[in-house]
Amino acid sequence: MKLIEKMSRVLSIVVIALLVSCTQTQKKQDQSTKGFPQFLPEDKPDMPLSKAVARNFDTYDTPHLEDNELYTQFKYTEIKGLDYNNFDGTITRRDPSKVIKRNGKYYVWYTKRHTSVPVLGVKKANDTIAARDWDLAEIWYATSTDGFNWKEEGVAVARPAKPNPGWRSVTTTDILEWKGKYYLYYQAFQIDPAARGDDCPVAVSYADSPDGPWTPTHKIVIPNGTKDEWDGFSIHDPYPLVYKGKIYLYYKSDFDTKARRVRMQGLAIADNPLGPFKKHPLNPVLNSGHETTMFPFKDGIAALVTRNGNEHFTIQYAPDGVNFEVKSIVEMMPYAPSPYIPNTFADDGNGRGITWGICHNIKAAAGKGRCSILMRFDCDLSLDVNDPEFKKHEVIHKPDFYYRYGLSKVQRERIEKETSTDINQ
Amino acid sequence: MKLIEKMSRVLSIVVIALLVSCTQTQKKQDQSTKGFPQFLPEDKPDMPLSKAVARNFDTYDTPHLEDNELYTQFKYTEIKGLDYNNFDGTITRRDPSKVIKRNGKYYVWYTKRHTSVPVLGVKKANDTIAARDWDLAEIWYATSTDGFNWKEEGVAVARPAKPNPGWRSVTTTDILEWKGKYYLYYQAFQIDPAARGDDCPVAVSYADSPDGPWTPTHKIVIPNGTKDEWDGFSIHDPYPLVYKGKIYLYYKSDFDTKARRVRMQGLAIADNPLGPFKKHPLNPVLNSGHETTMFPFKDGIAALVTRNGNEHFTIQYAPDGVNFEVKSIVEMMPYAPSPYIPNTFADDGNGRGITWGICHNIKAAAGKGRCSILMRFDCDLSLDVNDPEFKKHEVIHKPDFYYRYGLSKVQRERIEKETSTDINQ
Numbered sequence: 104m105k106l107i108e109k110m111s112r113v114l115s116i117v118v119i120a121l122l123v124s125c126t127q128t129q130k131k132q133d134q135s136t137k138g139f140p141q142f143l144p145e146d147k148p149d150m151p152l153s154k155a156v157a158r159n160f161d162t163y164d165t166p167h168l169e170d171n172e173l174y175t176q177f178k179y180t181e182i183k184g185l186d187y188n189n190f191d192g193t194i195t196r197r198d199p200s201k202v203i204k205r206n207g208k209y210y211v212w213y214t215k216r217h218t219s220v221p222v223l224g225v226k227k228a229n230d231t232i233a234a235r236d237w238d239l240a241e242i243w244y245a246t247s248t249d250g251f252n253w254k255e256e257g258v259a260v261a262r263p264a265k266p267n268p269g270w271r272s273v274t275t276t277d278i279l280e281w282k283g284k285y286y287l288y289y290q291a292f293q294i295d296p297a298a299r300g301d302d303c304p305v306a307v308s309y310a311d312s313p314d315g316p317w318t319p320t321h322k323i324v325i326p327n328g329t330k331d332e333w334d335g336f337s338i339h340d341p342y343p344l345v346y347k348g349k350i351y352l353y354y355k356s357d358f359d360t361k362a363r364r365v366r367m368q369g370l371a372i373a374d375n376p377l378g379p380f381k382k383h384p385l386n387p388v389l390n391s392g393h394e395t396t397m398f399p400f401k402d403g404i405a406a407l408v409t410r411n412g413n414e415h416f417t418i419q420y421a422p423d424g425v426n427f428e429v430k431s432i433v434e435m436m437p438y439a440p441s442p443y444i445p446n447t448f449a450d451d452g453n454g455r456g457i458t459w460g461i462c463h464n465i466k467a468a469a470g471k472g473r474c475s476i477l478m479r480f481d482c483d484l485s486l487d488v489n490d491p492e493f494k495k496h497e498v499i500h501k502p503d504f505y506y507r508y509g510l511s512k513v514q515r516e517r518i519e520k521e522t523s524t525d526i527n528q
Numbered sequence: 529m530k531l532i533e534k535m536s537r538v539l540s541i542v543v544i545a546l547l548v549s550c551t552q553t554q555k556k557q558d559q560s561t562k563g564f565p566q567f568l569p570e571d572k573p574d575m576p577l578s579k580a581v582a583r584n585f586d587t588y589d590t591p592h593l594e595d596n597e598l599y600t601q602f603k604y605t606e607i608k609g610l611d612y613n614n615f616d617g618t619i620t621r622r623d624p625s626k627v628i629k630r631n632g633k634y635y636v637w638y639t640k641r642h643t644s645v646p647v648l649g650v651k652k653a654n655d656t657i658a659a660r661d662w663d664l665a666e667i668w669y670a671t672s673t674d675g676f677n678w679k680e681e682g683v684a685v686a687r688p689a690k691p692n693p694g695w696r697s698v699t700t701t702d703i704l705e706w707k708g709k710y711y712l713y714y715q716a717f718q719i720d721p722a723a724r725g726d727d728c729p730v731a732v733s734y735a736d737s738p739d740g741p742w743t744p745t746h747k748i749v750i751p752n753g754t755k756d757e758w759d760g761f762s763i764h765d766p767y768p769l770v771y772k773g774k775i776y777l778y779y780k781s782d783f784d785t786k787a788r789r790v791r792m793q794g795l796a797i798a799d800n801p802l803g804p805f806k807k808h809p810l811n812p813v814l815n816s817g818h819e820t821t822m823f824p825f826k827d828g829i830a831a832l833v834t835r836n837g838n839e840h841f842t843i844q845y846a847p848d849g850v851n852f853e854v855k856s857i858v859e860m861m862p863y864a865p866s867p868y869i870p871n872t873f874a875d876d877g878n879g880r881g882i883t884w885g886i887c888h889n890i891k892a893a894a895g896k897g898r899c900s901i902l903m904r905f906d907c908d909l910s911l912d913v914n915d916p917e918f919k920k921h922e923v924i925h926k927p928d929f930y931y932r933y934g935l936s937k938v939q940r941e942r943i944e945k946e947t948s949t950d951i952n953q
Binding site: 151334367388501506521525 | 562563564565566567568576577578579580581583584587588591592593594596601602603604605606628629630674675753754755756757758759760761783784785788790792807809810811812813814815816818834835836837838839840841842844846850851852853856857859860863870871883884889890891892901903906913915917921922923924925926927929930931933934935936938939942943944946947948950952953
């Protein structure tokens with residue numbers, strides 16, 4: 104009896120195994136003959152996939168774009184309260200800092216140029232006539248209780264006397280709070296603007312309150328690299344965050360030839376706001392973008408990668424603050440965006456994202472001159488907000504918008520000539 | 529002497545090896561202490577790189593975006609010669625076909641709706657009142673000698689009598705030439721538009737000349753998949769090319785729920801223009817995009833991936849016509865673009881790319897109605913053209929453009945409420 108029992112057990116196991124195997128084969132056959140499913144699955148289905156569809160699951164956090172916390176549309180609102188002399192080119196405000204909230208008010212710092220005549224170019228520039236939009240500028244600041252209406256409070260960092268860093272212009276600032284003190288980092292132009300108009304290192308001023316007064320150290324805090332390194336000429340858009348207990352200051356540099364200018368972004372890390380800052384050995388950390396715009400997101404750092412380079416118009420994320428990956432492709436990105444980051448410097452490994460900030464627009468001149476203005480942008484890159492209007496995949500413009508970006512005269516003539524001799528069929 | 533010779537040889541080899549090793553170590557040390565170079569190299573440098581910078585060499589064909597043959601800006605020109613009844617919504621032209629050149633003229637086919645009243649929606653629709661912009665439409669065509677001025681030639685494919693496929697509307701056509709005959713593939717609406725307004729299969733008509741007359745087969749040539757497959761309800765934008773000696777017909781389908789609509793693109797291959805078409809087992813082949821726009825490029829197929837999905841606003845390339853990879857990210861893409869492809873159906877493994885085509889804009893109505901118009905787009909996605917204006921990295925708009933895309937009333941109210949209760953610092 105025992106032998107029979109054993110035999111029957113073995114037999115039943117064999118039968119079950121055969122049945123299971125048979126069912127699985129059937130299932131696989133069903134899958135291989137069935138097409139991709141009608142309802143897009145959240146997880147990668149177990150079936151042969153094209154490279155593109157595999158990517159939709161492997162590369163992106165969510166197969167439906169609208170579920171992606173790092174995807175958004177951007178909307179824009181005019182800022183009230185700042186005067187521009189009818190946009191005649193004598194007043195420019197640009198390159199805003201992050202917005203921080205203190206004393207029940209939102210604060211933003213920015214580059215302000217207020218010259219008696221508009222920008223006249225490199226050849227006509229002197230001690231009072233600006234060569235460029237950001238020449239002969241100072242750091243000013245404004246406050247707001249609602250984020251839409253702003254009051255300009257005055258100058259924060261004036262140009263220091265020659266030969267201190269920034270004697271020609273101080274611009275493109277950003278704010279850090281560290282152990283109860285405030286630090287403004289900014290581009291410190293200290294060469295004749297006719298030389299290389301964009302070359303500069305970074306200097307810093309500090310204060311006990313966001314309202315100042317600000318004390319400049321009169322020292323370069325982020326120096327340029329050597330002339331054969333990527334950041335040998337400019338350190339732009341210094342952008343400090345607090346991350347992993349240290350100061351993570353991101354910056355942009357322009358390099359390569361003038362005709363083939365490349366913009367990438369790097370990182371310098373310090374334990375003390377006045378330095379020394381150690382440049383990250385893997386710099387640059389972003390291959391694209393024009394201005395630095397980062398924010399703590401979950402336990403990593405997210406970045407808006409704006410208008411230049413192979414990965415322009417993307418939002419990226421680095422779980423370590425260094426190795427960024429593309430998380431979404433967006434349109435109508437703000438230029439020089441700087442967000443309001445709730446609890447900006449909390450460094451709690453729980454970044455909640457952003458919903459608004461200040462950016463600039465450099466084409467605000469009424470006539471031909473240079474006039475840049477500050478603008479508000481809104482978006483949904485926040486884990487705490489879910490606004491379906493911001494998650495739409497595309498903006499559809501009216502025809503006149505497209506016609507504005509028509510062919511140049513040179514292009515039209517070239518095309519007409521090529522068309523008239525087109526022998527292809 | 530022999531022993532000494534041997535020993536000295538061994539010694540000299542050891543010395544050389546030591547010297548080489550020493551030099552290499554020095555070289556490596558130089559590299560590891562030097563930053564990323566001032567001039568962006570064409571090839572990936574042998575040094576530690578961040579993920580993003582490694583990607584700039586590994587993922588993209590050229591580290592400088594402006595060198596990328598599959599990167600372009602788009603510019604738009606109004607088409608002359610087509611009337612729209614002052615854009616009152618009674619005439620719509622949309623979803624153009626590829627442009628082909630025959631008999632010294634450029635030809636384009638498109639969806640034309642000409643109804644006595646504008647679109648009135650699903651509830652008011654009947655046999656003469658359209659439910660949607662593409663309802664009650666026919667396939668018309670126009671010709672041009674310069675690509676800017678067009679002459680409407682008349683109807684190509686009219687709506688057939690019920691119950692033939694397309695009795696309700698024939699739309700969104702594209703053209704194939706195969707062995708001296710011409711084939712127009714199109715969406716054949718054959719259900720009440722109140723049901724699912726976008727559901728349809730594909731039908732085909734043929735002719736001996738691009739000027740017609742066109743003979744409909746009155747048969748479905750690309751059928752829908754089963755209801756649980758991705759293309760179970762719609763086969764949109766049939767787009768035939770000749771590739772590897774066969775007919776490669778790309779198409780788009782809409783799937784998933786209405787609120788979370790997904791658009792992907794697939795491929796059906798045939799040896800004969802009237803079928804049978806065999807759907808590719810790896811379908812879908814593109815995870816994003818709204819309309820199908822492909823062109824032979826080198827020995828593969830390139831695609832414009834328009835407004836929907838994770839990879840919207842990209843240009844992609846598949847060396848095998850099936851497995852597409854992102855080659856560039858672009859802005860201001862045309863909607864429903866269909867290019868002029870020189871030697872469209874040559875199938876010579878030497879696709880030269882495209883420089884212009886026709887697209888549509890669905891927001892042309894003077895008032896509230898629906899009116900779509902055809903537009904010309906120009907670009908530089910051609911191996912034979914090098915137009916630096918099209919290789920610029922970004923378009924900078926004036927402020928009014930951004931303000932048009934401001935917050936909705938609902939959004940502004942939500943944001944003001946959230947701001948007034950913002951307790952973050």
